[in-house]
Amino acid sequence: MVGNGTVIWLLRVRGKRSPFSVYILNLAIADFAFLLSLDAWVTSRIFLHYLRELIGFIISVCIMTNTAGLSLLMAISTERCLSVTFPIWYKCRRPAHLSTIVCTLIWGLSLCLGILWLLYDSHYSMYYIYDTLLWVDSVLSLLTLLVLCVSSLTLLIRVHCCSRRRQVTKLYRVILLTVLAYLVLGLPVSLHFLLYILSYWFVNFRYFFNASCLLAALNSAVNPVIYFFVGRQGQRSGRRTLRELLQSALTDNLS
Template structure:
């Protein structure tokens, strides 16, 4: 029998939680904040200070998201139409699409919050949850394949299927879309599937962390230690920096949501939840910066076409 999910079951990231909240996370309307004598207390203080706090968070998220949309849009355009593709550029293209959709969804949710039409966020939730999960799984695929190519270079060159990247990306997008739709339907109709998908998101986040840590340590050992020592390539640096960015910026939100789901007494996560979305949005914004920064390394001074810079970052050249 379907049952309404518990209000405490919030251990997942792609949801409109921080923008749909009531006074429990410090979000109040301007009228309430300015009402004479209104001294409603919230976890962040009185209503007026809490409203100002949400305005700051919204402004920061929109500003970062705007830069991220431009950066990821540029990467999508170049990799989709201007740059010769290779196995890893296909992954990067799909990761840029996932980041673009995630940032766009967050921006739409924020604008709905500003316009006080938060009920419409249910329409954005499938895109938000699908792009978030696709980004996690694509990052795992990139790191895993790069690790295999470094450990078994001869086998990788001779036996890797020609269209493996496209197949893997299609499968990951398909699975992410299915879970995103099920998740949204579960929320809308209060089905028990809601809780199952929450568990899937938490397990996926944990597997992402595990795979990224293992593959990154393996790559570092492969490049810098023992008889395997070799010069790092730009692609190697791009992947390591992308993984590092996720660990520093994307992981805190996942950890906070995991603690809130399983150990809510350890930390009052809901009080500061909107702040955790700032580094998560920044994580989706910083990847294009990494690509172009690494691509510029080792090149002669002067203006270079973004197409050449991006192609340089995603090849095996040192």
Template structure:
């Protein structure tokens, strides 16, 4: 089986060997095998990741089914639906690349899809935070002047941009074809890293602005379930999802790191990424179940509706614009 650098990518299982092994290619092309050292963490961590993957796939599938086919979609539920799709695809291709023996070229395709889903997931999460921030800072414009299909168009553009970056990176860096353009590959690495930094800054600024308007100032806004969901989702991403982006930046900018340490870092980052993609559905249903005595299969739709509620608990509904009823967006 042809060897390749796993720097910045995900763990894999060599289809030609019968045991799990982490193989790392150093910058000079030599192979660094640290199986005895890495196996200490690799085996238990990979099976722990599998537990989170099963929970995440189930939770995100339920969210996709409810928002896609059982509920009307508003501005924020469109973002939640697309975020669930990104998490579901991320976990699906992650478990495929780890637990199934696949052809080398198929494995490269899986890496591209995983890069796509991570970029799109971070982009959509940033869009959710920005959208909620706009609705707080300019509520009248948001309720009365906001274009009807803003959420759907934004998600489509973010998916397209993430796909374009993934395909260009794969073509220039030898993932899709044998030829490698080192100059274009390095340029795209820096561009992708810059895009990740921009998304992270936008996410942090908009989230902090939302928190300030909730807890500080004379014009504090009431806390709603949707606000709590956004804050918790961003917090979980910063703890569990951001390390993968940082790992990508470090591996691309400092390729001469100690590869023995990178081996363990790769395993840890993979586990954290699974936890991040698994956490969002749990957050939705947990927030929706607060002050709700019943929790069973038939009430999942109700719990998700309550979780996406953007009105204070004591109010019966949000004050609507007199010239515009509640919007229902479709993809």
């Protein structure tokens, strides 16, 4: 939460805006809120008798922020792939406020899913809402996995083919490391819900669910580390502020 809060502060108050910094800002907000709601959910399970009425709201925030994080990661990877594959269109034809529009749509979709969970939490007889949420999460996770794999493979091929003419930029490394972190840490929790749909008995396997939640929390926490780690690469000797490191990681400056 401290790392994501630092990213939010630097980009929201002191950072220079760019198409990808808008995505990273919204991703940091989603990760911060997800970690906060996950902490609140753990606390509510410890003090269940005192916070029972808040559990439904906490879970709805978890669903909303997790959905937003997946969608934002997919949008970041897709736009970076388009910027490398179609550079002329990206520089000349790309709408000026595309990042803001996409982020607004993503948060709107995520908010709708959170409201659906609140409806189900208030009326347990509406079991079809629960099934709908599970299917939406599973389909979104599979779609995210497909898009990330295709876009990352495309980026690898393009960079490898153009390696003699174009060096690898820091932004490229940030995106690939973020995608890799999701595949290792964020995918298991989505896989759990998919297996729950396909096999009802899997829900009893609590250890996998608890472990996947821990990995999802690590996935939300590791992104700021990636930004500042990549930003430090290629820097001359001397101290650099966090703002300078973050701006360096989110631009197309060569390492």
